[in-house]
Amino acid sequence: MKRVIIAPAKYVQGEGVLSSLGEEVKRLGQRPMAIASPSVMAKVEALMTEGMCEFPQGIQFERFNRECSWTEIERLQSICQGMGGDVLIGIGGGKAIDTAKAVAYYCHIPVVIVPTIASTDAPTSAVSVIYTDDGVFSEYLFLPRNPDLVMVDTRIIAQAPERLLVAGMGDALATFFEARACYRSGRTTNAGGRTSQSAYALAELCYRTLLSDGLKARLAVANHIVSPALENVVEANTFLSGVGFESGGLAAAHAIHNGLTGLPACHGRYHGEKVAFGTLSQLLLENASLDEIREVLAFCQSVGLPVTLGELGVEDGSAEALMPVAETACAEEETIHNMSFPVSVDAVLSAMLTADRLGRLFRDQGTIGGYC
Known part of the structure; x- marks a missing residue:
């Protein structure tokens, strides 16, 4: 039987690496959209905006509604396609990350993952766990490839519980x-x-x-x-x-x-x-x-x-x-x-x-x- 290894295309980790986010993202697209929950957004929006200063049009932030459900995936997919987004950035924990991977897949664009906690191995994987709108497990969505970029800023990780x-x-x-x-x-x-x-x-x-x-x-x-x-x-x-x-x-x-x-x-x-x-x-x-x-x-x-x-x-x-x-x-x-x-x-x-x-x-x- 064949042996197979899959992994993200690029993995970057270190204290303060989000300052170079724009430099990394511009290799993947020119119209980035980011999704994060309100609590995560409050923590990282200023840092993310600073890190994306190379994009004249800036970065469009969209609220993640806390469940990786088909309703949420379809909502964010519509927004991303409507703005002409060509690269998606998922910020936060496992559900936000899995949602970003799914949305990017259906939009046919690259995905960048920015975990704010180190409690899961979702950032690097080619799978999204789908739940109902009420948070009950529904199914696995197996994706054809792993994320294009994973950026882990350990300064942010160190602030988590x-x-x-x-x-x-x-x-x-x-x-x-x-x-x-x-x-x-x-x-x-x-x-x-x-x-x-x-x-x-x-x-x-x-x-x-x-x-x-x-x-x-x-x-x-x-x-x-x-x-x-x-x-x-x-x-x-x-x-x-x-x-x-x-x-x-x-x-x-x-x-x-x-x-x-x-x-x-x-x-x-x-x-x-x-x-x-x-x-x-x-x-x-x-x-x-x-x-x-x-x-x-x-x-x-x-x-x-x-x-x-x-x-x-x-x-x-x-x-x-x-x-x-x-x-x-x-x-x-x-x-x-x-x-x-x-x-x-x-x-x-x-x-x-x-x-x-x-x-x-x-x-x-x-x-x-x-x-x-």
């Missing part, structure tokens, strides 16, 4: 373990081929970066400062995780996350927080070594990621309550079937229950298996 960066680490944490599962099984990834050595190496670098710099990055964001550790983790959360999940593959961790979204108690938790528990569950499902599980538990605890169901808000962690989660995770189309062995509902249920128990042991005693 600490929990968002940590949630991004939870999402990135799964990257290596899921890529490893797909590498072993030889299953097809989102990129349309097998996991290549390059994608696997990027996924492993993502994990090692989190272990070495995760806590330091969290402390930097807590003080709203940019540090070398923060730069490294932002790159891991955004680029390494983004390329890693698309070209390395998804497996049990994200499938279990999808199951957890069905529990009302989890609705207030971020994607990456649920993925972190899914990663622990995947390690139990594949009978990983205690040393590896201990390493992941220690990392999660150090940065503040949940290691128990209770920390996700789930008070009833019984087998009966979790059975629907396991059933959803094992749905026919789910990525859990990218594991290198057949997966059953009972096996997933057992893995989640054991992960929760190990998480409580580690949290309460600082040890599992008799080792610190």
